[in-house]
Amino acid sequence: MGALQDRGQSLWATGHRLGAALATLFVARLHFEENRPVYGLYTFGQPRTGDRAFARAFDADSRDLTFRFVNTSDVAPRVPPRVGLYSHVGTFLYFDEPRPLRSDPGF
Numbered sequence: 001m002g003a004l005q006d007r008g009q010s011l012w013a014t015g016h017r018l019g020a021a022l023a024t025l026f027v028a029r030l031h032f033e034e035n036r037p038v039y040g041l042y043t044f045g046q047p048r049t050g051d052r053a054f055a056r057a058f059d060a061d062s063r064d065l066t067f068r069f070v071n072t073s074d075v076a077p078r079v080p081p082r083v084g085l086y087s088h089v090g091t092f093l094y095f096d097e098p099r100p101l102r103s104d105p106g107f
Contacts (some may be wrong), residue, residue: 010037013035017076021046024043045077050086056105062089063091
């Protein structure tokens with residue numbers, strides 16, 4: 001990625017829905033292919049982006065820097081279905097109308 005020049009700045013990535021999936025792939029490419037640091041990834045309404053192997057590799061290095069925000073009424077985070085072996089990455093946080101932001105894998 002010739003357009004990215006290291007000038008000592010920290011790089012953060014974010015996205016919403018499809019943009020969130022693309023931001024995740026961007027961070028994975030920077031980390032695994034170019035060995036460049038990313039200081040945080042924040043996604044909103046992200047669909048499942050990779051298979052289980054991708055999720056394991058991504059989370060092994062970036063889980064503590066990745067935060068996936070989900071509104072409980074949003075359907076985008078539920079696609080593609082798990083039966084296709086797709087998985088989410090990062091730390092899961094969700095919110096719904098009557099409650100504040102929560103962390104609960106029972107979603």
